[in-house]
Amino acid sequence: MRPSPAEIARTLATGRLLGVAHLRGYPDQLRVRHATGADGRPLLLTPSTGELAAALQPPPGERDVAMVLRVDDIPPVDEAPCYGRLWISGWAARLAGPEARAAAQAYAAVNPCSDLLDVGYGHTLYRLHVAEVRLAHGPSLVELEPEDYLAATPDPLHRDEPELLAELADRRRLHALVSTLTGQPAPAGSRAVRIDQFGLTLACPEPGRRPHRSRVPFPRPVTDRRHLAELTIGGAVGHP
Numbered sequence: 354m355r356p357s358p359a360e361i362a363r364t365l366a367t368g369r370l371l372g373v374a375h376l377r378g379y380p381d382q383l384r385v386r387h388a389t390g391a392d393g394r395p396l397l398l399t400p401s402t403g404e405l406a407a408a409l410q411p412p413p414g415e416r417d418v419a420m421v422l423r424v425d426d427i428p429p430v431d432e433a434p435c436y437g438r439l440w441i442s443g444w445a446a447r448l449a450g451p452e453a454r455a456a457a458q459a460y461a462a463v464n465p466c467s468d469l470l471d472v473g474y475g476h477t478l479y480r481l482h483v484a485e486v487r488l489a490h491g492p493s494l495v496e497l498e499p500e501d502y503l504a505a506t507p508d509p510l511h512r513d514e515p516e517l518l519a520e521l522a523d524r525r526r527l528h529a530l531v532s533t534l535t536g537q538p539a540p541a542g543s544r545a546v547r548i549d550q551f552g553l554t555l556a557c558p559e560p561g562r563r564p565h566r567s568r569v570p571f572p573r574p575v576t577d578r579r580h581l582a583e584l585t586i587g588g589a590v591g592h593p
Contacts, residue, residue, distance in 0.1 A: 354551045354570060358495045359505035362488050365424045365439040366395055367507045368464035375421040376408040383408060387422065387481075388464035393503035395422055396460045397445060397479040398468060409445055409479060417446040422481055429515045432556040432564050433546035437490035441502075445479040453478050508549045509577050517581070521545035521553075531555075533584060534569050543567070550574045 356364065368388035374397070376383065383405045386398045399405045411418045420443070426436035448456050456478045457469045468476050486497040510517065521527045530553065531539040540557045547554040552570040559565055575581045
């Protein structure tokens with residue numbers, strides 16, 4: 354089993370990866386920090402002044418501005434598959450007062466940073482109300498129903514993926530995990546290149562050719578790092 358397109362979209366939207374805001378009249382790529390909580394609506398954290406703040410200013414008489422949030426996956430290691438590119442289209446509305454304070458807490462729960470303490474002063478939070486969701490992977494483009502995107506959950510291992518893969522660079526740990534899951538040793542020369550709640554992706558070398566990828570599924574979806582540790586001998590992988 355692999356993550357569904359809706360789950361991948363929610364994972365990319367979480368906020369570990371920096372986004373790009375596309376707004377009418379601003380051809381430049383405006384980088385934006387964001388975090389997406391349980392409701393699926395991205396929160397955008399911006400300086401209160403500058404080009405991005407000006408771009409997010411709604412037209413006279415309006416309370417929000419149309420925009421697209423783009424997030425590109427960055428594979429964690431060489432030979433890792435890429436999750437693709439996410440676009441979330443909708444309307445961004447500035448938050449103030451108690452709503453901004455509640456949003457800052459929600460943002461911090463997903464993507465803590467010190468600038469959240471400055472919300473209402475030097476920084477501003479916006480909520481992006483989702484209208485359209487698209488996910489591009491190679492030549493394919495998937496149009497997701499907003500309801501499916503909002504109902505999906507992000508991968509619980511995504512934030513820890515680089516650290517987990519670094520642990521699995523230890524051949525003994527990789528062998529412990531693969532042999533526990535399959536009853537067989539990891540293929541000679543293979544490397545762990547992605548890990549998600551449903552399984553592990555290996556890059557296996559082939560002489561004179563690019564490595565091919567092999568999928569090692571988990572017996573059930575993993576809920577967190579501690580759960581992952583329970584799948585290995587003596588908690589060899591994923592233990593906090």
